[in-house]
Amino acid sequence: MRAIRQFWKNNGAGYLFLAPWLIGLICLTAFPMGFSLYLSFTQFDLLTAPKWVGLLNFTEMFHDRKYWASVAVTLKYVLIGVPLSLSFALAIALMLNRGIRGLRFYRAVYYVPSLFGGSVAIGLLWRQLFGGDGLVNSFLQVFGIPGKNWIATPSTAIYTLIVLTIWQFGSSMVIFLAGLKQIPTDLYESARIDGAGKWRQFRSVTFPLLTPIVFFNLIMQVIHAFQAFTPAYVVSGGSGGPLNSTLFYTLYLYQKGFTQFSMGYASAMAWVLLVVIAFVTSLLFLSSRKWVFYQE
């Protein structure tokens, strides 16, 4: 009794304030995670009781061509979209960081697309822009280049979505800009005295000091890109078409879980996604020892 009272005296207030989050952690995160792990070994349609099937969902996944199509689409999106969007973010941040007048205005303009990026309205706009008689083709016509319906063509549909994610580089750019401002100017001065040119200054001063921020942006963007959903859903009308060319992993998961009600299969897919993201993130963390430079 005394021990309890003593524990309460030392920890009570802390746990009281932590309580809402802790309840959420248990009921909305920890328990659901366990539950979905269990479901991934069952067949469940929401109406009848889950039926234990062992590893069936996972072997089925392995032979499911549509599943592999969704993996390929998502990997393409991550591997092309993230590096390009980070490169743009860094390039524009460097340009804006050179004492340009009107910085605040330009920064705002470049940031606005990422403010709207994931919304349905932008998905609809994209459908028009890259459609058969869309804006992109009108421009191409000016240069005499024959256009096509970029969204209805299986080989190009995914690239319209990659362009959409690159278009939203503004949030990473803002983070880069904040990082650039923290680099002490005397470092550049001494580099200049040593006779370092612009490129050399970037290679030896700017980039090394910016690597922690490159790393942070990389992690956030990769995690984010793996989970992209709305643009593909809106642009393809929920189908992931044409010919599964925009079938993002999460879109297939949604179709499996919530239109076909194969909730066991969808749970298995979700766990594979979690494992892949965890794996990729830890790989990035491991690699960061080699290239991320932390100042003392």
Place this chain on the structure above:
Amino acid sequence: MASIRPQRLLLHLLIVAGCLIMVYPLLWMLASSFKPNTQIFANTSLIPQAFTLENYRIGWRGLSGNTFGRFFLNTFLLVALNIAGTLISCSMAAYAFGRLQFALKKMWFAVMLLTMMLPFHVVVIPQYIMFNWLGWINTYLPLTVPKFFGVEAFFIFLIVQFIRSLPQELDQAAKIDGCGPAKMYVHLILPLTLPALATAAIFTFIWTWNDFFSQLLYLSDIKRYTVALALRMFTDSSGDSAWGALFAMSILSLVPVFAMFIFFQKYLIEGIAAGGVKG
């Protein structure tokens, strides 16, 4: 103005050109929303030749007798509830992490950071099953109740960072004056963390407004539709024939988020920068 170096000028030109490419699609959508339907396609101009408000009138009528006014109100209601829930639960947890001592604090903090990286999809199916079992499907409860339990760990982290930067002397003084943890939270910490709370509120506004996935899952009755769902439904019901009305409503759907940005740019930009630089 004695010498404008050509390099400098080129840089400026590049930046302006980039800006134009970035905002052109948005401006074009804005212009198209004022063009008659026949003039939208194959028309790259940003100035409508024949200005009309017809698209807005048609679009506003909405879906099966529910105007967009209703969808906007629904979304604002969701946003208000989510902001309240997020601010209360996240500031409480952040106060505990930032100022109070308790057993296993370091472990819980690490767990909290981990949940920030957790893909939502791992919990969405069991959550759906739970909410279905509670009879919450087709209500706003699955979309709002979780926010009262600090599910947006990013904001906890943001506020913790802010609380840690506050001077400890204030706490000491308050403690000597006989302030308990609850009083300290209400009278000292909350007022001082207002900037961080503002950032959290603005992001919650934008994220809720732009959210689509969970609204798509949980809301099926048109009366309860949010703007995002209504827009999506609108394309299905009218096909690609009514781009004008669609663009008009799309523009309206972007206005609240844009307004938040214009009025609270400082908090937004600082919030993003703080998350990146300190994290």
